Amino acid sequence: MKILKVKSLCFKESDLRLDSSFHLSEGRIARNIIDKVPFQKKPLSELSSNIFYGGRAKRNYVKNIEMGVPFMGSSDMLKTTFDSLKFISTKLTKNLQSSMLFEGWTLISRSGTIGNTAYVNKDFVDKAASEHIIRVVPNEEVKPGYLYSFLTCKYGYALLTQGTFGAVIQHIEPDYLSGLPIPIIPDAKQLTIHKLILESADLRVQANKLLNEAINNFERKIGESKVQLGHQIGKVNSKSLKTFHKRLDGQYQLLWESLIKEQNVNLALEKVSNVAKSIFVGGRGKRMYVENGITFLSSSDMMLYNPKRTSKKVSKNTPGLKSMIVSKYDILISRSGTVGNTIIVGDDLAGTAISEHALRL
Structure with a gap:
């Protein structure tokens, strides 16, 4: 159970609403706390040169990566790596430039799971994103890292996900974000926070680079795999059904048969169970x-x-x-x-x- 004292002025501001669910909502409480901080507040629109989401167009996916650009959805932007992204055609996608991302922006999911945020580091650059992601382009009045950190903290998150009447918003639009109050803390503190965000963004890029190098070294050692995932047609010896996991699903058997055929005989193999303390x-x-x-x-x-x-x-x-x-x-x-x-x-x-x-x- 939550208990809160509410001033009479709050009833006037809320069209005389008396239901506790409104006054105890996280969004309302966050706004009240922000109103009391001893710093100037500015609407997000005054701290941004643009708040928008990408163009809506038919997505024409391509397998040849030279003919497309990586495309991410609102769930992809939260991942540590983007290796699994699909590619959309650079030739057939209309107004593709409006979907591209640039370093220093803050991304906000606007539908589905609302209010997730991401800071655009170098790994995001030269990638396109869906219209389900709002882009906040900071202007010179605020440090990009500070703006991102506020929108990501619990108070910013509460404002993003809760309307002024406390009901969870199923979609959020740039117009709604434009009015969010942002505390303007001293420049020195903004700069400190901004530098920490930049450092963490750079470390994420370095970590992904090292991970990719490790994976590439491993794959060069064992050889490039020619195994095709997805639907396959082929034949399976009945003896393998009896001796190998006793599974009857064809795709499983065909995949393992392909892996066994391309196995590098010069490499010594060990069962995972022999090198793991427990599974x-x-x-x-x-x-x-x-x-x-x-x-x-x-x-x-x-x-x-x-x-x-x-x-x-x-x-x-x-x-x-x-x-x-x-x-x-x-x-x-x-x-x-x-x-x-x-x-x-x-x-x-x-x-x-x-x-x-x-x-x-």
Whole structure:
């Protein structure tokens, strides 16, 4: 239960609304807190040269990457890497330039899961984004990193996701964002925050570069794979059905047969079970969500660059919690939904609880 004292002036400003759900909404509380801070506030429109979303056009996807540009949706912008993006045609996509992204912008998801934000670093450049992403182009009156950090913090998030009447907005538009109040803190503090955001953005770019180098080195060692994913037609020996996992689905058998045929005989292979201390699924049971507890992430959350921003928390008394908590250097593999996404646990995720939809290795 939440309790709040409301001044009579608030009733007047809200058209004499008496329902507590309005006055206790996160958006309303955030706006009240921001109104009280001892700094000048300016609407977002005065701190931006443009607030818009990309052009709407038929998406013509191409397989030849030389004939297209990477295209991301509002969920893609939150990922740590963009290796899985599709490419849209540079020739057939109308007004493509209006969909392109530029460094220093803040991106905001405007439909679906509303209010997610991303800072455009070098990895976003030369990529196009859908109309489900609002672009905020900062002007010279505010540091881009500071503007992004405010819109990403809990107060900015509450303003993005809650209307002035406290109801969750199913879509947000640039016109709505234009009126959001932004506190103008001293330039020195803005600069400090801005530099931290730039540093984190550069570190993300460097991390992706090193990850790609490691993957490329590995793939050069084992040889380039010719295996085709997706629908296939072929023949499978009945002996393999009996000896290999005893599965009857054709696509599974054909894929493994292709992998075995191209196996590099000069490489020594070892079963994962021989090099892993354990392989298991985390605890399954009713999750006891609380305000203050252990951070809980799903198998899709764990792939995000800022997974804890809007994460839930589970009680320390949740059944099976011990097997849900992950440790540094654990390898997590999504086992349902989008299967096969893989991360290694670092300092940030160590100690968090991960859904049973991710295998632990």
